[in-house]
Amino acid sequence: MAHGLEVYSSTGAVKLTVTDRLTRLVQQDNQAFWTWTGSGHTRFFPVTGMVDDGSWLVFAPWNDVIAWVSTGGYYVRLIYGPPYAHPTFPVTIYRC
DSSP states (O other): OOOOEEEEOTTSOEEEEEOSOOOEEEEEEEEEOOSOOSSSEEEEEEOTTOOSSSOEEEEOOOTTEEEEEETTEEEEEEOSOSOOSSOEEEEEEEEO
16 A cells, blocks of 8 residues: 555645655754764664665764664764864654
C-alpha cells in the first residue's frame, strides 16, 4: 500500500500529491567532540535503529565538520581548524 498525501480542490481535481517517503525529524541536539585536538579526527555517535540504507540524513551545520550515516549511528569528522578542547555542534537527524 502506498503512503502519502493527496490534496484535492473543491471540484475534485488533484492539487498536490506526495506519495514518496515523507521525511520526519528523528533527533535534534548538540554533540561534543570532547578533547579532540587538531584536524582529521573522527567520532562515532550511536543512534538506535539507524541503518545505512539511504533513508537517513544527518545534518551537522558546523564549519569544520562533516557527518555521514552508518549502521547503528553516524560518524562526524573534524576536517581542519585549531585544536579544540570541547567543541559542540548542532546535529539534526531525519529519516525518509
